[in-house]
Amino acid sequence: MPEVPPVRMSEAPLERPASVWAVFVAFTLLALQGFGGVVAVAQHELCVRRRWLSATEFVELLSSAQVLPGANVCNLSVMVGDRFFGWRGACAALAGMIAAPMVLMLTLAWLIAQVPPASSMHGLIQGALGGIAAVTAGQIVGTVLRLAAPLKDHPLSGPAALALAAVAFVMTGLLRWPLVWVLLGLGSLGCVLTYAALRRRRTP
Numbered sequence: 001m002p003e004v005p006p007v008r009m010s011e012a013p014l015e016r017p018a019s020v021w022a023v024f025v026a027f028t029l030l031a032l033q034g035f036g037g038v039v040a041v042a043q044h045e046l047c048v049r050r051r052w053l054s055a056t057e058f059v060e061l062l063s064s065a066q067v068l069p070g071a072n073v074c075n076l077s078v079m080v081g082d083r084f085f086g087w088r089g090a091c092a093a094l095a096g097m098i099a100a101p102m103v104l105m106l107t108l109a110w111l112i113a114q115v116p117p118a119s120s121m122h123g124l125i126q127g128a129l130g131g132i133a134a135v136t137a138g139q140i141v142g143t144v145l146r147l148a149a150p151l152k153d154h155p156l157s158g159p160a161a162l163a164l165a166a167v168a169f170v171m172t173g174l175l176r177w178p179l180v181w182v183l184l185g186l187g188s189l190g191c192v193l194t195y196a197a198l199r200r201r202r203t204p
Contacts, residue, residue, distance in 0.1 A: 015051045020085050020092045026050060027077050027096030032104075038073040038097070039140070046080065053080070056153065067183055073097065155197040156190075164190050 017023050026045070033041045039062070046053050053061070065075035074097055081093030148165075152158045168186055171177045 014054060017050075017052060017084055017089075020088050023081050023085065023089050024092040024096040027081075027093045028100050031097045031101050034073070034101075042073060042076065052084075067187065155194050155201065160193070 017026065030042060030045045031038055033045070042062075043055070043058055047055050047058050061079050062072065062076055065072040065079060068075050074094060077093035077097045078090045081089030081091070083089070085092070148162070154161045156164075164186065168182060171182045171186065172179060
């Protein structure tokens with residue numbers, strides 16, 4: 001009998017959270033890792049470590065979360081929680097994203113308020129925040145590179161999808177156009193082009 005090759009991680013079946021409590025704990029731990037933004041670690045936590053979502057599913061949910069009003073990671077947590085346990089999972093995931101960071105920020109704000117303005121501690125705090133900002137920038141760059149991987153299977157093809165991403169970067173990062181108009185304009189263009197590509201695929 002021929003030897004069966006081992007299943008690669010990308011081919012392994014996805015898993016499901018055991019309970020609503022597991023969803024709350026997972027998003028609490030995810031939120032506590034997200035210095036400067038949880039998106040930088042959400043993909044690794046949900047797709048690689050826990051395997052609740054595939055890379056393609058994560059990109060699709062994150063895209064929807066960014067279009068909706070509000071914080072994109074909070075929107076993402078609601079979608080993931082609802083996916084497995086309905087409204088109870090959505091509430092648990094959102095509570096996990098908010099509860100621990102809120103307590104930590106309120107505590108940190110109170111501690112900083114106790115430091116006299118002339119104290120040398122303010123310089124140390126500013127230096128620490130600068131270091132965290134540098135680490136956050138690196139995390140965001142790494143996340144962008146990981147999220148770009150599923151684009152090779154996109155109906156528009158990788159180069160076309162990357163071109164749209166580059167135009168979006170120029171509009172928002174360099175030209176400083178309002179995000180709502182970039183989403184309405186460039187997002188609508190992307191939807192139309194994707195729909196046309198899917199129709200061409202279906203045409204015999």
